[in-house]
Amino acid sequence: MIVHPSQPIVKIVDIRKTYVMGHGSSGGLFSRRKGPDQRVIVHALKGVSVDFYPGEYVAIMGASGSGKSTMLNLLGCLDRPSSGSYFLGGRDVARLSDDELSDVRSRYIGFIFQSYNLVQQYTVTENIQIPLTYQGRGDISAEQQERTAKLAGMVGLGDRLDHRPNQLSGGQQQRVAIARSLINDPYIILADEATGNLDTTTSHEIMMMLGRLNDAGKTIIMVTHEDDIAEHSKRIIRMRDGQIISDGPSQRMLVAQSEGNLATVG
Amino acid sequence: MGRIWRSLKMGMKSLLLHKLRSGLTVLGIIFGVASVISMLAVAEGSSRDAQERIAALGATNIIYRSVKPSDEAQATGGRPARVLNFGLKYDDFDKIMATVPTIKKALPIREIRKQIRYLNRFLDGRVVGTTAEYDDFNRLEIARGRFLSQSDNEKYQNYAVLAHETARTLFPFEDPVGKSVKLGADYYTVIGVTKERASSAGIGGSLAAQDFNKDVYIPLNTCKLRFGERTIDSRSGSQSVEETQLSQITFQVASTDMVRPTAPIIEAAVRPNHPRKDVEMTVPYELLLEAQRTARQFAIILGTIAAISLIVGGIGIMNIMLATVTERTREIGIRRALGAKRKDIIQQFLIETVVLSGVGGILGVFVGFAVPFLIVLALPEQKAIVTGASVAMAFFISVLIGIAAGIYPAMRAAKMDPIDALRHE
Numbered sequence: 001m002i003v004h005p006s007q008p009i010v011k012i013v014d015i016r017k018t019y020v021m022g023h024g025s026s027g028g029l030f031s032r033r034k035g036p037d038q039r040v041i042v043h044a045l046k047g048v049s050v051d052f053y054p055g056e057y058v059a060i061m062g063a064s065g066s067g068k069s070t071m072l073n074l075l076g077c078l079d080r081p082s083s084g085s086y087f088l089g090g091r092d093v094a095r096l097s098d099d100e101l102s103d104v105r106s107r108y109i110g111f112i113f114q115s116y117n118l119v120q121q122y123t124v125t126e127n128i129q130i131p132l133t134y135q136g137r138g139d140i141s142a143e144q145q146e147r148t149a150k151l152a153g154m155v156g157l158g159d160r161l162d163h164r165p166n167q168l169s170g171g172q173q174q175r176v177a178i179a180r181s182l183i184n185d186p187y188i189i190l191a192d193e194a195t196g197n198l199d200t201t202t203s204h205e206i207m208m209m210l211g212r213l214n215d216a217g218k219t220i221i222m223v224t225h226e227d228d229i230a231e232h233s234k235r236i237i238r239m240r241d242g243q244i245i246s247d248g249p250s251q252r253m254l255v256a257q258s259e260g261n262l263a264t265v266g
Numbered sequence: 267m268g269r270i271w272r273s274l275k276m277g278m279k280s281l282l283l284h285k286l287r288s289g290l291t292v293l294g295i296i297f298g299v300a301s302v303i304s305m306l307a308v309a310e311g312s313s314r315d316a317q318e319r320i321a322a323l324g325a326t327n328i329i330y331r332s333v334k335p336s337d338e339a340q341a342t343g344g345r346p347a348r349v350l351n352f353g354l355k356y357d358d359f360d361k362i363m364a365t366v367p368t369i370k371k372a373l374p375i376r377e378i379r380k381q382i383r384y385l386n387r388f389l390d391g392r393v394v395g396t397t398a399e400y401d402d403f404n405r406l407e408i409a410r411g412r413f414l415s416q417s418d419n420e421k422y423q424n425y426a427v428l429a430h431e432t433a434r435t436l437f438p439f440e441d442p443v444g445k446s447v448k449l450g451a452d453y454y455t456v457i458g459v460t461k462e463r464a465s466s467a468g469i470g471g472s473l474a475a476q477d478f479n480k481d482v483y484i485p486l487n488t489c490k491l492r493f494g495e496r497t498i499d500s501r502s503g504s505q506s507v508e509e510t511q512l513s514q515i516t517f518q519v520a521s522t523d524m525v526r527p528t529a530p531i532i533e534a535a536v537r538p539n540h541p542r543k544d545v546e547m548t549v550p551y552e553l554l555l556e557a558q559r560t561a562r563q564f565a566i567i568l569g570t571i572a573a574i575s576l577i578v579g580g581i582g583i584m585n586i587m588l589a590t591v592t593e594r595t596r597e598i599g600i601r602r603a604l605g606a607k608r609k610d611i612i613q614q615f616l617i618e619t620v621v622l623s624g625v626g627g628i629l630g631v632f633v634g635f636a637v638p639f640l641i642v643l644a645l646p647e648q649k650a651i652v653t654g655a656s657v658a659m660a661f662f663i664s665v666l667i668g669i670a671a672g673i674y675p676a677m678r679a680a681k682m683d684p685i686d687a688l689r690h691e
Contacts, residue, residue: 011541047601078603078684099607106605117600121283126276134605180604 006221007090008051009187009219015084015094017045017070017242045081046242052188057214058221059250060263061231062239069192071239073234076109076190077101077106083249088226089187106134111182114193118165124152125175131184144183152181155209171202178209189213196231207232238264277617280594287403288501291416291586292626294666299630299660300577304637305568306656311638312647313561321559323466323550324403327626328517328529330354332510334476335542349496352544354536362535368528369517376489377513378497381463382435382482391432393449395489401460403516404411404478404526411443411458418457425490429481430462447482452492454484515517525551547668573663579626580667585618587675598679615676618671623668627661635659 019042038094045067052058062068073079077093080101086094093104110131111117119126128141128148140148152158155175157168165173174194183188191210195203211232214220224230234253238246249257281288332353359374376395381388400406401413409430418425426447433442435455446453465477499506507521519528529549536545591598598611606614635656639652 073685076603079689099609100603102605102607102610104605111603113688117596117603119597119600121279122276130601131604132603133269133272134607134610138272138274 004048006053008087009054009089010050010052011085011087012048012050012074013085014045014049015045015074015081015086016043017067017074017079018043018082024090033246042249044242047084047261048242048244049084050237050244050247052219052221053221055214055217056219056221057211057232057234058228058237059233059235060221060237060239061225061227065226065241066239068223068239070242072221075188076111077104081233098188102134106131107131107184108155108187110184110186110189112174112177112181112189112194114196116165116170116177116197118173118176120165123162123164125149127165127176128152128180128183130180135184140241144248145230148179148183151182152232155179169202170198171195171205174202174206175199175209178206182213188219188221191220191246193224194222195224195226197209273613273617274621277614279620280281281295283656287496287586288622291582291622292629294579294582295576295623295626295664296573296579296633297628298667299627299664300536300633300637301575301633302569302572302660302663303631303652303656304641305572306565306652306660307638307652308633308641308648309561309565309568310651310653310656311642312480312564313557314651315649316557316561317554320550322405322551323548324500324516324518325522325551326403326519326525326555327403327523327550328519328532329548329550330358330517330532330536331516331546331548332513333546334508335544341402349509350509352542354515355539358536358539358545359512360513362515362532365535366517366528366531368519368524368531370520371399371403371518373397373399373516373518374486374512375400375514375516376486376487376511378493380449380482382432382436384442386650387436387438389432389435389480390463391429391482393493394481394483394492395486396483397486403518404463405459406463408479409459409461410441411456413458413484414483419487422487422491423485424454425457425485427458427483428456429458429460429479429483431479432482433459434472449482450493454482454488457589463498497626519606522549522551524589525549531687557562576660576663576667579664580623580671581620583622584670584671584675586622586674587615588678591615591616591675591679594679595682595687595690598682599684599690602682603688611619612673612676617671619668619672619676620665623664625676626668628663630664631657631661 019038021042022038028179038091048067060068060071074081076098077088078101080096082093084094087093088104088108093101096104105111115182119130122130125148128151129144132138132140149158149161154160155178157163157172157175157179160168160172165176168176189210194210195206196207198206207229210220210222214234219232222229222233230236231250231252233250236246236248237244267583304314335351335352359372363369363372371373373396378393378395380391382391382393395402396414398414398416401408402650406413411427413427414425417423426449428436428442428447435603436442436447437445442456445456446666447456448454460478460481463478465479495511496507496509517528517532519525529547529552538546563611601611602612635652638652642650
């Protein structure tokens with residue numbers, strides 16, 4: 001599938017997600033409760049529409065319960081919306097089956113998690129290659145081996161290919177996760193509080209790395225609640241109560257734009 | 267193929283992460299498989315042993331022996347010089363041969379305990395009056411000279427064939443053929459010597475074990491002429507005289523199929539003449555079938571006990587895999603997020619259980635070969651035969667149990683919601 005730069009790589013139209021929490025009153029033969037229905041319906045997303053274009057670097061912000069995690073799960077094809085459409089690279093993925101969603105994840109989405117989420121018994125190389133093993137026949141070609149080594153080198157772990165996660169620092173583990181998110185050359189990279197477990201210096205390193213990826217043309221969508229982290233992005237979306245309350249360029253971009261404007265004026 | 271191999275390798279890695287745990291789980295399967303193989307080996311060994319002993323009697327034979335009637339013997343206890351007349355008669359032999367058409371061959375035997383002498387050497391042995399077919403019936407092989415012939419019998423020849431040990435005792439340095447040995451009051455010319463033969467088994471009390479190596483064989487007619495039918499047994503204070511015409515008749519039919527129809531006919535012909543139960547019938551083929559039935563039951567019982575231990579091993583696998591699935595919930599979430607389908611997760615955990623049970627199965631086969639070997643070392647009387655079928659069966663059952671034990675934990679792993687699994691601490 002060829003994605004044209006002027007077409008949105010992610011197009012979300014009026015997406016809604018409702019959860020049913022708790023239990024119904026018809027809770028079995030021996031249930032003593034005969035009271036009213038205990039179920040609570042939670043509206044996590046109340047009709048969200050948004051487009052992301054290739055090469056964008058977006059931060060989704062919001063307090064807990066704002067719907068940003070639900071948003072990320074839907075964007076990552078880990079969950080299906082209750083209603084609405086989600087076009088990823090032009091294909092509607094909102095109604096795909098579980099297996100089809102798995103396939104989409106392995107081919108078109110790169111994940112970076114807060115707690116790195118590496119498989120402990122695997123080496124750096126094997127961890128980077130996990131998404132490949134779930135594509136098609138699952139064989140690793142010589143070309144893919146080469147690509148793995150190249151990505152490991154790019155994140156500065158070229159000499160640690162055979163190390164296990166427990167032999168690496170947090171920052172190094174997160175860099176393995178970044179390499180892993182790139183192995184399938186995805187449409188979008190989703191970063192969920194990617195620096196949440198790291199100290200300031202390491203966080204900065206990781207953010208610089210994501211910035212360079214974006215400069216190289218990668219589309220990055222991250223979820224964070226830290227303003228200074230969000231400031232690394234170019235566009236910030238703020239959510240509250242399952243809705244987008246603001247969507248605009250980050251301070252960094254505004255400054256850059258105003259400088260650009262001044263330059264043109266001057 | 268590449269994928270399966272890779273999955274196997276990755277499965278091994280996951281299992282090696284907890285070496286002790288995986289090792290103990292495998293141990294359960296090793297013991298299960300080894301006990302199935304060794305128990306079946308013991309059962310098979312015992313069964314073959316019994317069947318070989320019985321087959322040595324001839325599966326197509328029906329054996330009649332004269333036995334001293336016990337009540338009669340007691341009644342005459344203390345009374346001197348009473349003639350005790352019992353056992354098979356020449357009439358029985360002739361009658362059966364004339365009336366039962368399915369009998370192919372028959373071998374009458376008269377046995378007497380006698381001292382066998384040559385010069386100053388002697389041996390207390392068994393004199394067997396018989397016909398030319400004796401060697402054939404009893405699988406005797408001739409070492410020197412020849413066995414008795416039909417004409418020897420017809421001509422009442424004073425010929426003797428010595429058994430292996432008899433010949434060695436009486437003629438340690440010479441060739442016995444052509445020499446004369448003394449049996450009772452008469453001399454017999456040695457015409458042949460038999461090779462050593464393993465003694466036959468006694469079965470269920472009806473047929474005593476026979477040692478063929480201290481025998482002397484002479485023609486039946488000669489035996490009848492020289493020794494008559496009476497044997498006098500003198501002990502202190504009492505004397506008993508026994509009168510027996512034939513000690514044993516062995517009937518042979520053409521095939522084992524004929525044994526069962528023939529036996530009752532012979533029995534019907536013999537029984538009316540012997541109301542005192544002074545003859546006994548032994549049918550090796552029936553015993554063989556009985557032994558096979560017993561062996562099969564024995565194998566089923568031992569196999570079942572062993573299979574239970576294999577199932578216990580399987581439960582061990584299931585237990586450990588359930589714990590593993592819970593422990594690795596996070597890993598399952600990661601894999602699902604990175605594109606693993608439900609079936610990939612099922613496959614992963616199934617491969618791990620199959621590796622566990624397969625490794626246990628292979629090691630169990632080795633132990634299963636070693637244990638019967640040790641049993642035989644410790645109990646030389648016991649025979650143990652490891653059959654290919656039992657090895658294959660034990661191994662495949664262990665793998666099947668691995669799959670069966672792995673399916674439920676694997677399904678549970680696959681059913682997890684990726685989002686919940688990722689959030690799992």
